[in-house]
Amino acid sequence: MSAIHAEGLRKSFGEKLVLDGIDLRIPEASVFALLGPNGAGKTTTVQILSTLIRADGGRAQVGGYDLTRQADDVRRSIGVTGQFAAVDGLLTAEENLLLMADLHHLPRHEGRRRAAELLDRFDLTAEAKKTAATFSGGMRRKLDLAMTLVGEPRIIFLDEPTTGLDPRSRRTLWQLIRGLVEDRGITILLTTQYLEEADQLADRIAVLNGGRLVAEGTAEELKRRIPGSHLRLRFADERQLDAAAAVFDVASRDPENLALHIPGDGTPATVRAVLDLLDAARVQAESLTVHTPDLDDVFLTLTETPRKSVAA
Numbered sequence: 001m002s003a004i005h006a007e008g009l010r011k012s013f014g015e016k017l018v019l020d021g022i023d024l025r026i027p028e029a030s031v032f033a034l035l036g037p038n039g040a041g042k043t044t045t046v047q048i049l050s051t052l053i054r055a056d057g058g059r060a061q062v063g064g065y066d067l068t069r070q071a072d073d074v075r076r077s078i079g080v081t082g083q084f085a086a087v088d089g090l091l092t093a094e095e096n097l098l099l100m101a102d103l104h105h106l107p108r109h110e111g112r113r114r115a116a117e118l119l120d121r122f123d124l125t126a127e128a129k130k131t132a133a134t135f136s137g138g139m140r141r142k143l144d145l146a147m148t149l150v151g152e153p154r155i156i157f158l159d160e161p162t163t164g165l166d167p168r169s170r171r172t173l174w175q176l177i178r179g180l181v182e183d184r185g186i187t188i189l190l191t192t193q194y195l196e197e198a199d200q201l202a203d204r205i206a207v208l209n210g211g212r213l214v215a216e217g218t219a220e221e222l223k224r225r226i227p228g229s230h231l232r233l234r235f236a237d238e239r240q241l242d243a244a245a246a247v248f249d250v251a252s253r254d255p256e257n258l259a260l261h262i263p264g265d266g267t268p269a270t271v272r273a274v275l276d277l278l279d280a281a282r283v284q285a286e287s288l289t290v291h292t293p294d295l296d297d298v299f300l301t302l303t304e305t306p307r308k309s310v311a312a
């Protein structure tokens with residue numbers, strides 16, 4: 001069962017085509033990252049799926065409800081935390097949570113119970129009575145996410161959840177987010193410009209560029225699609241390097257470092273085949289390392305301008 005299922009979403013602002021037919025299928029209890037450069041249409045996609053704005057074309061189901069015909073049901077199933085946090089700096093952490101409970105028309109005791117539970121889960125109990133204006137960026141984001149959870153949404157949209165946070169706060173938030181998926185089966189659609197965030201957090205990643213999805217898959221699948229995996233062999237001297245280069249006609253030489261780059265993945269079978277060929281030619285390598293492209297390479301290749309298409 002998909003938590004989010006969209007087909008052919010289109011959106012223009014005036015003359016400007018922002019989404020040019022987006023298809024998404026996001027399984028329940030998973031984290032899906034929408035990755036893309038500035039202006040790619042990430043926020044627009046989230047705004048459409050969270051019923052804030054209407055698409056010009058296409059259709060979508062969110063939490064099993066039709067986005068246009070059952071917009072109220074969609075709204076009841078989702079939570080949204082954006083780049084502009086809902087936190088009120090004049091209220092304490094606890095008051096912010098209780099305010100959310102009121103907005104959700106929860107009975108008072110239930111509101112208190114959820115607020116206490118969320119303060120505990122997000123490690124904010126000691127700060128419960130402090131005004132949010134005194135909070136660090138990381139604490140604010142945590143409180144913002146906790147506030148989203150008061151309504152017990154099944155699906156959460158996180159728009160750039162850790163932008164501007166230091167690495168430690170970012171990691172804390174990642175753990176909390178993964179916990180929500182693993183313990184509570186919540187589905188998360190996250191937009192991010194941080195490749196590491198998508199790599200660490202997301203079960204699947206889609207790369208949005210120029211209003212289209214140019215790639216979709218797990219981080220590993222995306223990395224495999226980019227040429228650039230190679231084995232790097234280093235040799236003791238130039239004679240050995242020359243002898244090795246004669247064995248592999250697809251290899252490129254890096255004479256300065258006495259190294260040879262052989263295109264290929266790092267599977268044991270490939271590594272063994274390379275070593276066998278070297279043995280047969282009686283050439284000794286000093287070291288062998290495997291280089292796999294990272295998400296940075298994927299992102300840069302897929303979002304290059306002018307747009308370069310990479311076949312799916």
Ligand SMILES: Nc1ncnc2c1ncn2[C@@H]1O[C@H](COP(=O)(O)OP(=O)(O)OP(=O)(O)O)[C@@H](O)[C@H]1O
Pocket residue numbers: 013018036037038039040041042043044045193
């Ligand atoms: N209300 C609007 N009116 C006109 N143009 C808009 C509107 N909202 C967004 N746009 C344009 O649509 C494009 C996509 O914007 P969007 O905010 O979805 O991108 P994004 O991928 O979220 O970018 P960022 O990473 O910078 O937040 C941009 O060119 C933006 O200027």
